Amino acid sequence: MSAARPGPFGARAIAGAAVLVILFLVPAVAGTYQTQLLTYGLTLAIAALGFNLLLGYTGLLSFGHSAYLGAGAYAVAFMMRYLGVSSMELFLLGGIVFSGLLAALFGIVCVRHTRIFFAILTLALSQVLWTLAYKFFWITGGTDGIRVPFANVTLLGGLVSFPGPDAFPRFVTHYYYYVLVVFAVCAALMWLIVHSPFGKTLQAIRDNETRARFLGVRIWRYRWLAFLVSGTFTGLAGTLWVPLNGLVTPDVLYWPQSGKIVFFAVLGGFRTFFGPIVGAVTFNYLEVYAVALTEYWQLALGIVLIVLVTFLPAGIVGTAIRVSARLKPRGEASS
Amino acid sequence: MSLLRTEGLTKHFGDTRAVDGVDFRVNEGEFLSLVGTNGAGKTTLVNLISAFLFPDSGKIFVGERDITYLPVDERIRAGIARSFQLVNLFDDLSVLDNVALAIFAREGKTRRIFALAERDVAVTAEARDLLGQFGLGSKVQALAGGLAQGERKLLDVAVAYALRPKLLFLDEPTSGVSTRDKAQIMDTVSAVVRGGKITAVVIEHDMDVVFKYSDRVVVMHEGRFLADGPPDEIRQNRDVATYLLGTDVSG
Numbered sequence: 001m002s003a004a005r006p007g008p009f010g011a012r013a014i015a016g017a018a019v020l021v022i023l024f025l026v027p028a029v030a031g032t033y034q035t036q037l038l039t040y041g042l043t044l045a046i047a048a049l050g051f052n053l054l055l056g057y058t059g060l061l062s063f064g065h066s067a068y069l070g071a072g073a074y075a076v077a078f079m080m081r082y083l084g085v086s087s088m089e090l091f092l093l094g095g096i097v098f099s100g101l102l103a104a105l106f107g108i109v110c111v112r113h114t115r116i117f118f119a120i121l122t123l124a125l126s127q128v129l130w131t132l133a134y135k136f137f138w139i140t141g142g143t144d145g146i147r148v149p150f151a152n153v154t155l156l157g158g159l160v161s162f163p164g165p166d167a168f169p170r171f172v173t174h175y176y177y178y179v180l181v182v183f184a185v186c187a188a189l190m191w192l193i194v195h196s197p198f199g200k201t202l203q204a205i206r207d208n209e210t211r212a213r214f215l216g217v218r219i220w221r222y223r224w225l226a227f228l229v230s231g232t233f234t235g236l237a238g239t240l241w242v243p244l245n246g247l248v249t250p251d252v253l254y255w256p257q258s259g260k261i262v263f264f265a266v267l268g269g270f271r272t273f274f275g276p277i278v279g280a281v282t283f284n285y286l287e288v289y290a291v292a293l294t295e296y297w298q299l300a301l302g303i304v305l306i307v308l309v310t311f312l313p314a315g316i317v318g319t320a321i322r323v324s325a326r327l328k329p330r331g332e333a334s335s
Numbered sequence: 336m337s338l339l340r341t342e343g344l345t346k347h348f349g350d351t352r353a354v355d356g357v358d359f360r361v362n363e364g365e366f367l368s369l370v371g372t373n374g375a376g377k378t379t380l381v382n383l384i385s386a387f388l389f390p391d392s393g394k395i396f397v398g399e400r401d402i403t404y405l406p407v408d409e410r411i412r413a414g415i416a417r418s419f420q421l422v423n424l425f426d427d428l429s430v431l432d433n434v435a436l437a438i439f440a441r442e443g444k445t446r447r448i449f450a451l452a453e454r455d456v457a458v459t460a461e462a463r464d465l466l467g468q469f470g471l472g473s474k475v476q477a478l479a480g481g482l483a484q485g486e487r488k489l490l491d492v493a494v495a496y497a498l499r500p501k502l503l504f505l506d507e508p509t510s511g512v513s514t515r516d517k518a519q520i521m522d523t524v525s526a527v528v529r530g531g532k533i534t535a536v537v538i539e540h541d542m543d544v545v546f547k548y549s550d551r552v553v554v555m556h557e558g559r560f561l562a563d564g565p566p567d568e569i570r571q572n573r574d575v576a577t578y579l580l581g582t583d584v585s586g
Contacts, residue, residue: 197455211424216411225448
């Protein structure tokens with residue numbers, strides 16, 4: 001008698017758990033710098049997850065997600081500078097509320113439009129925020145930005161703090177685990193959302209808006225909710241990103257940042273759940289090493305994007321799934 | 336008893352009178368066919384009743400309730416559902432998900448955000464049962480976009496049927512399929528709809544199908560009603576023979 005094989009859902013859960021175990025071991029086997037890089041990658045992966053709820057699952061291409069990343073980031077900076085807050089948990093709460101409110105407001109304007117009109121509106125609104133951050137320098141620090149030193153940040157309600165001159169490696173390790181846990185929670189939450197009746201409704205709207213309407217679905221309402229969730233996830237990513245970066249400037253709100261988030265999804269494959277996660281982490285490495293190798297790093301990334309869109313439109317994960325489906329024996333592939 | 340009626344329903348597109356002062360009545364429990372040449376106004380009439388379009392003038396009633404300017408979602412709640420002439424499905428979702436979504440929508444569950452859709456046993460069981468009735472029981476996990484045309488037509492009807500409407504409009508459920516598939520589709524649709532005691536209005540061009548399955552036939556011509564009656568009466572109608580069938584009953 002053969003042992004029962006796990007179903008597709010169980011197999012995915014096992015694979016996910018294995019990846020989490022490997023991620024858990026990273027600080028033990030990799031140096032501070034590599035751990036820091038991966039932490040950046042994981043925060044960006046949360047942004048990509050949020051972004052892809054709109055692109056991959058609702059069919060709306062936002063070119064303005066820098067607004068929510070920036071909102072989450074500036075929420076931390078404002079709370080630290082003006083309220084003297086140091087607790088990361090309060091930062092997360094503030095980041096969620098601030099970016100959520102912003103997404104709720106911008107969503108009302110944007111979700112009544114689709115395609116290029118939606119994309120342009122999201123871009124325009126994010127640039128309004130960028131301009132405000134740039135011009136209201138007495139609040140935002142202008143181009144100098146606002147410093148958010150890791151030494152002023154505490155984790156787990158103040159239980160973990162990072163005083164002293166040699167605290168950086170300790171901060172990186174602790175913060176990595178902190179971000180990893182938040183990432184795991186976000187990924188699980190997003191998995192639940194896209195597989196919920198709400199998530200299926202979004203996919204229905206993406207596939208066929210007219211038919212969804214004739215099931216009684218109020219399209220705008222669902223798009224707005226998706227926009228809200230998407231912006232909030234991206235804002236959370238911005239909140240986590242700041243202590244790592246140590247500084248918030250208007251650059252985080254500028255349109256190339258939105259372009260990068262689009263890049264994450266395209267690189268990994270926006271028609272898959274894990275694609276944007278892989279895309280964000282991979283892009284982070286690509287960018288860091290391209291910058292180190294050449295001053296023309298943007299050209300290198302541009303070439304990668306052209307190659308991707310031309311030869312691998314399904315992205316890294318999408319292509320991997322297609323290849324593995326082709327390699328499977330016929331019976332297994334069709335089962 | 337009249338389930339739906341329209342009074343002087345009118346819709347013009349420029350100089351074209353697509354629907355021209357139509358008084359339409361659908362009785363509870365009947366299987367009615369709406370026929371006419373291309374451009375007769377059949378689909379426009381269904382579009383007006385289902386809120387795909389709004390009329391220039393006239394009224395639409397479900398029972399005694401005026402639904403003329405209600406939006407789509409409220410008309411669905413009033414008991415009106417429809418399928419489409421060109422199959423309208425969620426192609427990247429599974430066959431099961433297509434029907435389950437209609438059930439979630441009917442039950443007001445589409446806003447459930449922190450619950451796995453597939454874990455809703457009642458909805459999944461109902462969707463599987465319904466797909467079985469429509470002969471799609473073996474295709475539940477297939478993507479809707481990958482189905483054959485005849486199966487897509489059936490799924491299109493199944494999705495509308497899953498809303499459990501009082502009145503179901505089917506816009507050319509057999510267009511674009513082979514003669515053999517036509518009979519199979521209409522046998523299935525007729526059996527399920529009659530079994531579910533749902534009133535149905537079918538737009539159809541194939542008069543063999545119309546005469547075989549309908550309780551009543553309404554013929555449209557240039558935005559107006561040309562004839563209304565049981566299939567045998569319509570078959571003998573001189574105007575219908577002239578304008579629609581291209582034959583002469585007197586001969």
